[in-house]
Amino acid sequence: MEYVTLSNGLKLPLLGYGVYQVPPDECERCVLDALEVGYRAFDTAQAYVNEAGVGAAVKKFGIPREEVFLTTKVWITNYGYDACRKSVEASLKKLDTDYIDLMLLHQPFADYYGAWRALEDLYDEGKLRSIGVSNFFPDRLVDLCSFCRIRPMVNQIELHPHHQRLEDMEWMAKYGVQVESWAPFGEGRGGLFEDPVLTGIGAKYGKSAAQVMLRWQLQKGIMLIPKSSRRERMAQNFDIFDFALSDEDMAQIAGMDKKTSSFFSHDDPRIVEMLAGWDPLPE
Template sequence: MKTVTLNNGVVMPQVGYGVYQVSPAECERCVSDALKVGYRMIDTAQAYHNEEGVGAAVKKSGIARDELFLVSKVWISNYGYDKAKASIDESLRRLGTDYIDLMLLHQPFCDRYGAYRALEDAYRAGKLRAIGVSNFYPDHFIDLASNVEIVPAVNQVETHVFDQQTSAQAYMKEFGTHMMAWAPLAEGRNNFFSNPVLESIGRKYGKSVAQVALRWLLQRDVIIIPKSVHVERMQQNLDIFDFELSQEDMDAIAALDTQRSLFFDHHDPEVVKMFMSWR
């Protein structure tokens, strides 16, 4: 497995398995399959309500804890120092582990500074091996990264061929923060799986659209967490290390960028109001 070294020296697999929209009931089966297929990094969140399923699959797998890399996220209803601190302990309990490898703040709203201080203290206490943020686009990211003691190791943001985040990645690099892509397959939106550019590149290498798009992210130094409930797709999404896209292919994919979210714009006041209703 290819790895990246975070800004605190912690080594993290570059490819992992994400469990957003995997029901609590199905999560244990999916993560068990993912571990059998070879994934060693799992991305969950308090808001996915499936940390317990991840923990159960990890326990049953018999894989040594130090061979696994668990990622979770604090939800905004748990922001503020005291609530975030207590919620980290709850995540540890649900995951059935003494430490979480990477804990992120899920969204850039509400008392994020209080919540981040709780991450910093849990990091110092050894409960978290690395800390970071998610959905912090350049304005929020620069603000936070400039005003905390422990600079985020990772920022997990929407990143795929249609919204490539090249400028966001450049700002992260200034702080030594790694970019991690959510929805690396664009969740299939915008006819992703039948995109003609990706299809024609895939034909050259005998690879699928998904594999081409994931490989493109790897070559951009991005950490990825594709999700699938199907074992054969889990396998396919991991089988991306035996080919290399040419510069011409990379450029053709770069031209697909619309620089717009396929989901929600975190700067849109109506979107911010939506998040406030989820506190």
């Protein structure tokens, strides 16, 4: 495993496992499989409604808590100082743990300043070992970095060969914010798993397009959390430490950037309306 050290000195695995769209009743099995494969970092969210499955799997696997790294995210209906604090307590319970390794604000909308102040205090109290944001475009990130007490340590954003976020990464570097990719395969949209550049590079090393995409991000120092419900793919996605892409390979992949989201943009007002009206959390 390769590791990254965040701005506060916390060391985290670069490669983890994400559980978006893993149904609550399947999550424990998936995370147990991932633990057996070797993953030690897990990314969930209040909005995924499967935090309890992650916590149950870690307990069942019987691994010392300090050998596992748990990330979760506060949803916008839990923003504002008091609601955010309360929701973090609920996440701790669901994850069955005394602390969370990385807590993110899921979206840059609603009262994220109130929520951020709650995360700062919970960080000081030791309940959160690091804090960060997700889907913050550079303008929102620079705003938050300019007026907060503790700067975000991570920004989790959509990033894959079709959407490489080079300018965003420059802003993050300027403010000491570690980049973490979501959808490191773009969920396969735009034919990424079959792309001839990626499969061609993979053929040289006996690796799949998926492994090439992950290796490319790993070599750029990006934290990544690929998702698969299938154990054999979990193992394939974990098997990226025994080869290295050449400068030429890296340049070829750099040429695939379409500089546009494969999903939607968080600064599109229609998307803001859609997310503002979405409440995935059960009462």
